[in-house]
Amino acid sequence: GxxxxxxxxxxxxxxxxxxxxxxxxLDFQATTMFWYRQFPKQSLMLMATSNExxxxxxxxxxxxxxxxxxxxxxxxSTLTVTSAHPEDSSFYICSxxxxxxxxxxxxxxxxxxxxxxxx
Amino acid sequence: xxxxxxxxxTLSVQEGDSAVIKCTYSDxxxxxxxxxxxxxxKRPQLIxxxxxxxxxxxxxxxxxxxxxxxxxxxxxxxxxxxxxxxVYFCAGSVYNDxxxxxxxxxxxxx
Numbered sequence: 619g620x621x622x623x624x625x626x627x628x629x630x631x632x633x634x635x636x637x638x639x640x641x642x643x644l645d646f647q648a649t650t651m652f653w654y655r656q657f658p659k660q661s662l663m664l665m666a667t668s669n670e671x672x673x674x675x676x677x678x679x680x681x682x683x684x685x686x687x688x689x690x691x692x693x694x695s696t697l698t699v700t701s702a703h704p705e706d707s708s709f710y711i712c713s714x715x716x717x718x719x720x721x722x723x724x725x726x727x728x729x730x731x732x733x734x735x736x737x
Numbered sequence: 738x739x740x741x742x743x744x745x746x747t748l749s750v751q752e753g754d755s756a757v758i759k760c761t762y763s764d765x766x767x768x769x770x771x772x773x774x775x776x777x778x779k780r781p782q783l784i785x786x787x788x789x790x791x792x793x794x795x796x797x798x799x800x801x802x803x804x805x806x807x808x809x810x811x812x813x814x815x816x817x818x819x820x821x822x823x824v825y826f827c828a829g830s831v832y833n834d835x836x837x838x839x840x841x842x843x844x845x846x847x
Contacts, residue, residue: 660840715833723786724769726771726783728780
């Protein structure tokens with residue numbers, strides 16, 4: 619089955635630190651990846667769509683200068699939370715669109731998520 | 738944009754009973770509807786999906802139905818087992834722009 623790897627799984631750091639999270643598709647090339655934020659007992663909130671070789675598309679209300687996304691290759695997208703503060707503490711999860719599905723009906727496969735705690 | 742609503746938010750059933758989770762969507766152009774299962778602290782996993790040209794799809798104890806006219810789709814789990822306990826998310830996709838429902842926390846009591 620499709621595998622998406624996300625690292626690190628957990629980060630605890632001081633306020634003001636920048637944190638980078640990596641998302642890799644291991645057995646398929648993903649031109650499109652997605653970054654979500656999930657609050658406890660809530661749904662997946664789409665933050666941005668990461669497109670290989672071009673700028674990410676951010677959802678309304680998500681600060682692009684705060685959450686930097688880079689998708690430099692067909693198997694890797696990174697999310698950098700810059701100058702993180704306690705309110706940025708959350709569960710961040712990535713997904714990758716599987717291109718092997720029917721065009722327009724392609725499933726997403728998720729990484730294991732990163733629990734970010736800012737002290 | 739697409740808006741997906743999911744009900745109920747919590748569902749508790751006895752082992753062996755059936756569970757039904759319902760979702761509605763707003764964009765009639767939506768053409769792909771996956772369902773994900775997320776166990777506590779783990780990644781959402783795709784369990785079944787259905788495309789807009791199909792009315793029903795079944796995979797062992799899991800089935801999904803789609804009513805395009807009414808713009809709603811449902812997940813049916815039969816003969817529930819304790820390991821079915823998890824949060825289930827529906828999603829609707831308009832040409833790969835996927836939006837998720839709020840989730841249903843299913844508890845199967847042994």
